[in-house]
Amino acid sequence: MLCKNVHIENSLFLSCFPPSKLFSRDIRCATMNGKSAKRTGHMKHWFAPEVTNSFDIFSASHFTMVSIYFIVLLYFFLAYKPLLNQKRLYTFTKWTLFTLLLVSELGYTTWALSTNTWNMREHAPLHLCGIAGIIGMIAILSNSKKMIQILYFIGIIPAFIALLTPELIYGFPHFRFWKFFVHHMTISLTGVFLVLTSQVSITFRSMVETYAYLNVYAVFAFFLNMVIGANYLYLSDTPTVNSPLDLLGSGVWYYINLELLCIGVFLCMYFLYKIVERISRSTHPTFSHDKKISS
Numbered sequence: 567m568l569c570k571n572v573h574i575e576n577s578l579f580l581s582c583f584p585p586s587k588l589f590s591r592d593i594r595c596a597t598m599n600g601k602s603a604k605r606t607g608h609m610k611h612w613f614a615p616e617v618t619n620s621f622d623i624f625s626a627s628h629f630t631m632v633s634i635y636f637i638v639l640l641y642f643f644l645a646y647k648p649l650l651n652q653k654r655l656y657t658f659t660k661w662t663l664f665t666l667l668l669v670s671e672l673g674y675t676t677w678a679l680s681t682n683t684w685n686m687r688e689h690a691p692l693h694l695c696g697i698a699g700i701i702g703m704i705a706i707l708s709n710s711k712k713m714i715q716i717l718y719f720i721g722i723i724p725a726f727i728a729l730l731t732p733e734l735i736y737g738f739p740h741f742r743f744w745k746f747f748v749h750h751m752t753i754s755l756t757g758v759f760l761v762l763t764s765q766v767s768i769t770f771r772s773m774v775e776t777y778a779y780l781n782v783y784a785v786f787a788f789f790l791n792m793v794i795g796a797n798y799l800y801l802s803d804t805p806t807v808n809s810p811l812d813l814l815g816s817g818v819w820y821y822i823n824l825e826l827l828c829i830g831v832f833l834c835m836y837f838l839y840k841i842v843e844r845i846s847r848s849t850h851p852t853f854s855h856d857k858k859i860s861s
Contacts, residue, residue, distance in 0.1 A: 670749035
């Protein structure tokens with residue numbers, strides 16, 4: 567009787583849970599665990615300090631990111647008037663730029679700290695683009711005329727050159743790849759966006775003042791580089807990748823040519839603004855949501 571009951575109970579169990587269902591459930595669990603482990607592995611590689619896929623300049627991923635930059639840049643030039651007419655879209659765009667700048671900077675620091683690679687020589691936001699990113703956030707928060715003018719000169723072209731000649735070893739889709747391109751694109755685009763959508767004018771005086779501020783900072787960076795062995799502003803050496811700075815020579819001539827290059831870029835930016843301003847005035851007047859721009 568006991569054996570019969572056991573047989574009946576086993577039959578009922580197997581009728582409810584046949585072996586095929588039991589085995590398929592085990593297979594599904596194993597598959598899910600495998601996928602979970604695979605995702606975890608991908609995340610570790612995505613955020614790891616090791617280079618699993620090196621960056622190649624002018625590769626498909628590089629070309630794609632530069633293309634995205636030009637698409638957004640063209641959109642800003644063609645659609646900045648509709649942006650001003652639609653306050654909600656204008657506000658969304660402005661705070662999206664701010665968020666990308668902030669997340670890029672905080673994300674980079676978090677990555678360096680979590681991977682135990684952070685050091686003052688390489689990871690402090692003291693390069694020109696790092697300073698420009700901070701100034702960009704301040705300019706968005708304060709709407710400061712001075713900050714927008716400074717960002718125009720030190721943010722747009724330097725960040726764009728960095729996009730063309732990235733000093734980067736991590737390839738797609740590593741976190742550092744995304745951080746580098748998103749950060750530098752946003753720095754440059756923030757400068758363009760703020761100048762187009764504000765009442766700030768780029769004057770010859772603002773150019774000279776920005777040049778003076780940059781040289782004061784360069785003196786600080788020069789001595790800081792000597793103390794900690796860094797290369798901020800590339801005053802100690804040229805970038806590790808091919809860049810226009812390689813053509814500036816060495817020794818004293820490197821610094822002289824660097825100053826001349828800076829003057830040339832600033833003058834080009836100034837005259838470019840004047841040309842665009844003249845074209846803009848001939849088509850429609852510039853106006854902004856923010857009637858008062860602080861100095």
